[in-house]
Amino acid sequence: MSEGARRWRLALGRYANQQLGGLGGQDGLMDQTLDYLYGREYQGRGLEQDRGPGSLDPTQMQALNWLGKAKGLFPQSVFETLQGHALDRYGLTDLLKDPKTLDSLEPNQDLLRVLLGFHDRADPAIKAKLREVADRIIRDIMERLRHDVMRAFSGRRNRFRRSNIPSAANFDWRNTLRENLKTYDPETRRIIAQTLRFNSREKRRLPWTVVLCVDQSGSMTDSVIHSAVMAAILCGLPGVTVKMVLFDTSIIDVSDRLTDPLDTLLSVQLGGGTNIGRAVTYCEDFIADPERTVFALITDFAEGASPRALYAALARMSEARVRMIGLVALDEQATPYFDPMIAGRAADIGMQVGAMTPDKFAEWLAEIMT
Structure with a gap:
């Protein structure tokens, strides 16, 4: 079997046996492991499970030992995808009922999403372990975001004052080009930079209130996770008061x-x-000093009620000169999904609306608070 045919056979599953042939050895084990999970898709469409020779009888594998087999057979990235599908798409919550199995799960944001939904239904003995796993995932996310937030709020570049401290973040490419034009080499068509210029940075003064208003509907799970982490980091900044509503x-x-x-x-x-x-x-009740308040609405703008109350509240904030931003995505992929009509109307009223990753959101917030 060619490599291309082998990959197709693994992707299509045992129902492609007649056209592409069966699999043995390591490939056969991978096929059985995939079939245990994705065979549910076929069964959901009315196809019966094959119990003949060489097939995977459901009694031969349980959710708990399936996880161990999958982790040993597939690369890390593939295993994380399988784990996510098992929990999120096919509801294999047996994986969350044994503390030892929880230890073998790969801690990532997909797992955290499932844990948040499962926590209320878990046995009391399991809740502490679920919290331990979730806390480990959150600490990882927090460490990755903290550097970006601190860098964004460390100070804004002052383009009118030069610095002798070299830093990529402070690099002044305009003045560097201007001062090195005389070293242009026409043969290589390059400028040989002999003098590098850098901007100095000003420390921010941050007597600000940041109000995070976060949609907790099912489609916004990643945004809720990153908003909670962002709020915790912002709370650690001097002079910043953070309020948050779900x-x-x-x-x-x-x-x-x-x-x-x-x-x-x-x-x-x-x-x-x-x-x-x-x-x-x-959230309007949080606003004591409108001109020193940033109101961040994190939502897909899919309003279930009449939008009149939303428009009226935004208009009052705009008139009071509150800095208003609307975020339609706050996950690491920043895949935007939103109601363009309501988001467009919010922008007309005075809200800046965007879709971006958490690190870019930190930069955006820092630019606004200047």
Whole structure:
């Protein structure tokens, strides 16, 4: 069997046996492991499980030992994908019922998403272990984001003052080009830079209030995770007061527990409808000094109620000169999904609307707070 045919056979599963042939050895084990998971897709469409010779009888493998087999057979990236599909798509929550199995799960954001949804339904004996795994994942996310946030808020570049401290973040390419034009080499068509220029950085003064209003509907799970982490980091900045509200059709004020992102996330009840206008109106009570307040609405703008209350609240904030930003994606891929009509109307009122990764959001926030 050619390599191309082998890959297709593994992808299509045992139902392609007649056309592409069977698999043996290591490939056969991989095929059985994949079939245990993705065979559910075929069964969901009414195809019966084959129990003949060489087939995978469901009694031969359970969810708990399936995980160990998959981890040993596939590369890390493939295993993480299989783990995510098992938990998120096919609901193999048996994987979350044994503390020893939890130790073997690969801690990543996909797993955290599932843990948040499963936590309320877990046995009391398992909850502590679930929290331990979730806390490990959050610490990893926090460490990756903390550097980006601190760099963004360390100071803005002052283009009118030069610095002798070399730093890629402070590199002044315009003045460097201007001062080295005389070294241009026409043969290589390059400038040989003999003098490098850098901008100095000014320390920010940050008497600011940041209000995070976060949609906790099912489609916004990644945004909720990163918002909780971002809030915890911002709380550590001098002179910054952070308020945070989670909402669907109800409102949860988590402003008193932001230093622990996991406590914040365990307050989340993902799913339900969406009433953005009600949440934004609630957040107006946090605004004591409008011109030193940033209001960040993190949502897909899919308003379930009449948008009039939302527009009215945004108009009042705009008139008071609150800095308003709308984020339609806050995950690492920044894949935007939003209602363009409502988001467009919010932008017309005065809200800056964008879709970006968490590190870019930190830079955007830092630029606004100058």
